[in-house]
Amino acid sequence: MKLVKSLAVLAAVIVLGIFVYFKVYKVEEQKKAKEAQESKLIRFELDNIKAFSLVRPDSSILFERGVGRIWNITKPLKTEASGPQIYSLFASLHQSDILTVVDEKPKDLKPYALSNSKYYMAMEYDSGKPDTLYIGTDTPDKTMTYVKFSSEKRVLAVSNVLSDIMKKPVVFFRSRTILNVVGDDIRGIEVTRGKNDTDRIQMVHNGVTWMMAYPWNYSGDVQNMEELIKKISESYKSTLEPSEPGDLVKYGLNDPSLVLNVQLKYGMPDKILLIGNKLTEKGRRYLWYAKQFDAEQVFTLENSLITLLTRDNAWFIDKQPVKFNRNEVDKIVLKSGKEPITFTKDPESNWSVTSPVDKNVPQDVINNLFAISRFMLISDVYSMNPTPADLVKTELQKPKFVLTFYAGGQVLAEMTYGKSFTQDTVKTYVLTNLSPTIFVTGSGITSSINYVLETVFGK
Numbered sequence: 381m382k383l384v385k386s387l388a389v390l391a392a393v394i395v396l397g398i399f400v401y402f403k404v405y406k407v408e409e410q411k412k413a414k415e416a417q418e419s420k421l422i423r424f425e426l427d428n429i430k431a432f433s434l435v436r437p438d439s440s441i442l443f444e445r446g447v448g449r450i451w452n453i454t455k456p457l458k459t460e461a462s463g464p465q466i467y468s469l470f471a472s473l474h475q476s477d478i479l480t481v482v483d484e485k486p487k488d489l490k491p492y493a494l495s496n497s498k499y500y501m502a503m504e505y506d507s508g509k510p511d512t513l514y515i516g517t518d519t520p521d522k523t524m525t526y527v528k529f530s531s532e533k534r535v536l537a538v539s540n541v542l543s544d545i546m547k548k549p550v551v552f553f554r555s556r557t558i559l560n561v562v563g564d565d566i567r568g569i570e571v572t573r574g575k576n577d578t579d580r581i582q583m584v585h586n587g588v589t590w591m592m593a594y595p596w597n598y599s600g601d602v603q604n605m606e607e608l609i610k611k612i613s614e615s616y617k618s619t620l621e622p623s624e625p626g627d628l629v630k631y632g633l634n635d636p637s638l639v640l641n642v643q644l645k646y647g648m649p650d651k652i653l654l655i656g657n658k659l660t661e662k663g664r665r666y667l668w669y670a671k672q673f674d675a676e677q678v679f680t681l682e683n684s685l686i687t688l689l690t691r692d693n694a695w696f697i698d699k700q701p702v703k704f705n706r707n708e709v710d711k712i713v714l715k716s717g718k719e720p721i722t723f724t725k726d727p728e729s730n731w732s733v734t735s736p737v738d739k740n741v742p743q744d745v746i747n748n749l750f751a752i753s754r755f756m757l758i759s760d761v762y763s764m765n766p767t768p769a770d771l772v773k774t775e776l777q778k779p780k781f782v783l784t785f786y787a788g789g790q791v792l793a794e795m796t797y798g799k800s801f802t803q804d805t806v807k808t809y810v811l812t813n814l815s816p817t818i819f820v821t822g823s824g825i826t827s828s829i830n831y832v833l834e835t836v837f838g839k
């Protein structure tokens with residue numbers, strides 16, 4: 381009987397708890413959420429805006445949403461709007477709270493300068509009726525601004541930070557960067573250099589890293605690509621040049637010296653930058669004429685971007701064609717004009733020569749071998765698919781040195797070094813077992829190998 385009573389009491393407590401939650405606590409939470417929502421000036425999704433006008437006495441601005449994240453200014457001039465400036469305006473709208481409801485049903489709007497407002501924002505939506513936010517005068521203490529929606533009678537007061545940004549001139553909202561793109565939105569670039577269409581670089585981000593798609597199929601140099609993408613997204617227009625559609629010849633833009641095609645994510649259209657003549661006037665010789673392909677405005681940009689776009693092909697790709705874990709290596713074989721040398725590692729990770737002589741070697745000998753292989757930096761690509769004649773010319777058919785690294789009896793990597801030549805610095809042709817490509821490296825191959833040979837065989 382006592383158990384039945386205890387269960388009945390427990391059930392009553394549970395029912396009471398449910399009642400309190402739904403009738404008291406949850407109602408209170410809903411009330412707070414409603415109050416928080418009602419305190420917001422804007423109660424719609426800003427992404428729902430398809431066009432808006434900032435009207436002011438001096439010069440009104442008409443904005444229209446383009447594809448993806450792009451906004452365009454269509455009046456008083458046709459140009460792309462600056463993404464950060466547009467979204468700072470939207471952020472101000474979204475974050476603005478109604479600091480106070482000044483008058484629920486005002487009989488006269490003149491005291492608030494809202495009867496014939498000189499400043500207002502007229503909005504058109506993808507769905508729903510258009511609305512207008514009128515800006516009045518500041519409150520007497522100058523800390524707030526009177527505002528009113530055309531869809532409401534109420535006069536509200538908000539922080540005048542919002543009214544300040546809405547009164548900014550058109551130059552504030554105009555894109556200042558050369559292509560008005562965000563670095564994270566770039567998924568690929570193509571650079572065509574000169575009149576020869578084959579002289580081009582095509583780089584694509586595969587979602588993980590950068591890859592070269594043309595002229596070679598290699599991993600990109602991540603650090604260099606990050607530098608280039610940052611430069612493309614952040615380079616500013618130095619000066620705006622007076623131009624008409626027929627002036628392209630004057631600026632060398634009818635037959636550009638460089639064409640940069642930037643592919644974007646999220647369905648946004650490609651951005652194409654045409655680069656024309658370099659300026660010759662004293663004091664401006666570091667500038668180039670340029671324009672966006674689908675825009676009329678000619679501008680100048682600094683030489684720093686041109687320097688990156690005209691780098692040799694090898695600058696864009698990963699400079700280390702061979703990568704392996706040196707801790708896994710337990711045997712190294714060096715073939716040269718003398719007898720092959722075999723280096724082995726004991727269980728304590730000490731290295732020694734086991735053939736053709738038996739002797740210990742200092743660690744820097746092994747470090748030299750790793751440096752000219754695992755850490756070798758390429759400076760050029762001689763041939764993607766070399767012919768027998770290429771192998772003869774580069775002396776890789778009868779190489780000077782062959783360096784092979786093993787782990788547990790398996791070959792990790794093999795480096796074949798051919799002819800050395802001087803081109804500013806000493807360079808050497810090299811071939812790996814990982815691809816048929818003949819590379820050119822500026823690594824100090826000969827001096828490092830000679831040091832190893834002298835250590836083993838003596839001078």
